Amino acid sequence: MPFTNDQSPITNYDLVVHIDPPMSGADNMRVDQESLDLQKKSDAKPILRFFRWEHPTLSYGRLQHAEAANQMGKDYGVSEIVQRPTGGGMVVHDKDLSFSLAWQRGVFLLNPKDAYRTIHQVVRESVKEMGTDTLFYKPFGKKQQLSGICFSEPVENDILFRNEKIVGGALRMTHWGCLYQGNIKVDLLALNPNKLICVLEKKFLSL
Numbered sequence: 001m002p003f004t005n006d007q008s009p010i011t012n013y014d015l016v017v018h019i020d021p022p023m024s025g026a027d028n029m030r031v032d033q034e035s036l037d038l039q040k041k042s043d044a045k046p047i048l049r050f051f052r053w054e055h056p057t058l059s060y061g062r063l064q065h066a067e068a069a070n071q072m073g074k075d076y077g078v079s080e081i082v083q084r085p086t087g088g089g090m091v092v093h094d095k096d097l098s099f100s101l102a103w104q105r106g107v108f109l110l111n112p113k114d115a116y117r118t119i120h121q122v123v124r125e126s127v128k129e130m131g132t133d134t135l136f137y138k139p140f141g142k143k144q145q146l147s148g149i150c151f152s153e154p155v156e157n158d159i160l161f162r163n164e165k166i167v168g169g170a171l172r173m174t175h176w177g178c179l180y181q182g183n184i185k186v187d188l189l190a191l192n193p194n195k196l197i198c199v200l201e202k203k204f205l206s207l
Helices: 025-038 066-076 112-129 193-205
Strands: 016-019 047-051 057-060 080-083 091-093 097-104 159-161 164-173 177-184
Touching: 016 193, 025 047, 025 057, 025 080, 025 097, 025 177, 047 193, 057 066, 066 080, 097 193, 112 159, 112 164, 112 177, 112 193
Parallel strands: 016 047, 057 080
Antiparallel strands: 047 097, 057 091, 097 177, 159 164, 164 177
């Protein structure tokens, strides 16, 4: 896997992998927060989790306002609205495949600033192995005013397929650990989510 920095962003670790059944938005966010909190322990291991949603759900970033999320939920006819422990914009979850990665600082990804691209590179390589080429989004020109809707506004190192954003994510960095939460639009890629999980798991374990 190519990296842009001189030092490899990976150090020795034992990765714990969870493949969860579909759950409510509240339960999915609770489990991810618990994964981050576990990184406070001195013997914590990085946790990779794949998950789905038991019904359409809107999630919004930890720095966004509930009022705007509630209004968007009404506009999209979504009954459950949850706040993520990470940043980023609002996302309507339905048929997408979601995954999270929690790790202790200095134990997994050595440079948190490069974590977003590193994780998305794994996704790109996994999708390519299944026969689909994608691109990293590279911004150009002046930044535009953002609406706060995640998948309508790609940022650098999001993944595009046929000029549409199909992978996005958000990070939270604390003094003890980091949490990434991401979404893959498997329906737009026409990929079997269970097969993609197998490829992703293999790629992450081989880092």
